[in-house]
Amino acid sequence: MTGAVIHGGWSFPQLSSFVPNRFGAHYTPFTRANRRSFGQQKSFPLTYLGDRAVTISASDHNHILKQLREETATMHGSQMQVSPDQAQLLAMLVQILGAKRCIEVGVYTVRILAYTFLPESGILVACERDKNALEVAKRYYDRAGVSHKVDARHGLAVDTLNSMIENGESCSNDFAFVDADKRMYQEYFELLLKLVRAGGVIVIDNVLWYGKVADPLVDDETTKSIRSFNRALMDDMRVSISMANTPSRFMGHGVHAWSVLPVTECLNVLQFGFGDRSQLNGKKANLQYTTSQNTCSLYLQNSCSQRIGHGYKT
Numbered sequence: 141m142t143g144a145v146i147h148g149g150w151s152f153p154q155l156s157s158f159v160p161n162r163f164g165a166h167y168t169p170f171t172r173a174n175r176r177s178f179g180q181q182k183s184f185p186l187t188y189l190g191d192r193a194v195t196i197s198a199s200d201h202n203h204i205l206k207q208l209r210e211e212t213a214t215m216h217g218s219q220m221q222v223s224p225d226q227a228q229l230l231a232m233l234v235q236i237l238g239a240k241r242c243i244e245v246g247v248y249t250v251r252i253l254a255y256t257f258l259p260e261s262g263i264l265v266a267c268e269r270d271k272n273a274l275e276v277a278k279r280y281y282d283r284a285g286v287s288h289k290v291d292a293r294h295g296l297a298v299d300t301l302n303s304m305i306e307n308g309e310s311c312s313n314d315f316a317f318v319d320a321d322k323r324m325y326q327e328y329f330e331l332l333l334k335l336v337r338a339g340g341v342i343v344i345d346n347v348l349w350y351g352k353v354a355d356p357l358v359d360d361e362t363t364k365s366i367r368s369f370n371r372a373l374m375d376d377m378r379v380s381i382s383m384a385n386t387p388s389r390f391m392g393h394g395v396h397a398w399s400v401l402p403v404t405e406c407l408n409v410l411q412f413g414f415g416d417r418s419q420l421n422g423k424k425a426n427l428q429y430t431t432s433q434n435t436c437s438l439y440l441q442n443s444c445s446q447r448i449g450h451g452y453k454t
């Protein structure tokens with residue numbers, strides 16, 4: 141096969157030989173990967189693994205958090221809440237870091253677990269533009285007994301972050317989590333680089349955006365914006381980065397990739413997204429596809445040959 145790549149016993153044509161198929165209309169555009177309906181594949185469906193990961197590593201043992209999840213599930217936008225395993229990873233980072241001052245950009249209702257690890261003198265600045273969601277979050281901060289550690293700011297996150305800088309809070313924060321408007325990621329990042337101290341951690345969610353950043357067929361504004369943010373980060377000498385893939389039951393897409401980006405002067409940043417870091421660098425990305433009788437799957441050549449896209453023959 142011309143241009144084939146051998147990986148893990150499989151032979152895949154290079155992505156470049158796949159792309160023209162779009163124009164030849166051999167395949168419909170990719171859909172989100174790893175849904176249960178794709179469970180006939182040779183690899184384990186990652187949603188299943190996600191379910192297992194949640195079950196074995198991060199059950200909602202905090203009953204207040206569980207109630208919050210249940211209430212949130214009835215709300216508009218409930219799919220936005222992070223899964224328990226992801227929340228637990230954040231909580232562990234906050235704990236390991238010994239964070240005292242945290243910033244959350246895009247709160248919705250959840251994430252209490254992370255901030256229960258803040259010391260009594262600790263503070264979370266919670267930026268959220270949705271008043272209703274923030275009210276729910278505040279009610280549960282009360283119930284969890286952490287409301288004295290939360291400075292809930294209703295409004296646009298950029299305004300809140302700018303006002304913190306104006307108030308002289310630069311370099312005084314240990315940890316930040318970014319999960320609001322994806323098209324604003326670069327702006328949030330620049331502001332947080334000022335606000336978070338050297339040696340702190342910045343966590344960024346959804347950087348691979350359901351695998352769309354690696355799908356050449358997707359060019360909506362949000363995806364393009366995340367792509368360009370990711371590219372900029374790869375070349376940003378102020379940070380060093382890392383990404384962890386975590387399965388996500390609640391997001392329903394199997395692979396949920398998270399990465400950590402430390403700043404050169406030891407500021408650490410963590411990205412969450414979908415897929416693998418190799419997706420983020422156009423030059424290094426090594427995407428392949430494989431076909432069966434009726435389907436076509438897009439793979440990343442990484443340690444676990446993740447399937448990140450799926451299409452059907454037309």
Ligand SMILES: C[S@@+](CC[C@H](N)C(=O)[O-])C[C@H]1O[C@@H](n2cnc3c(N)ncnc32)[C@H](O)[C@@H]1O
Nearest residue numbers: 220221222246247248250269296297319320321
């Ligand atoms: C994906 S949800 C956050 C989920 C939450 N971080 C969690 O982990 O469960 C995104 C939230 O960001 C908020 N948001 C979006 N754009 C915003 C902005 N420009 N300023 C403040 N909040 C924003 C939305 O209202 C929404 O509640």
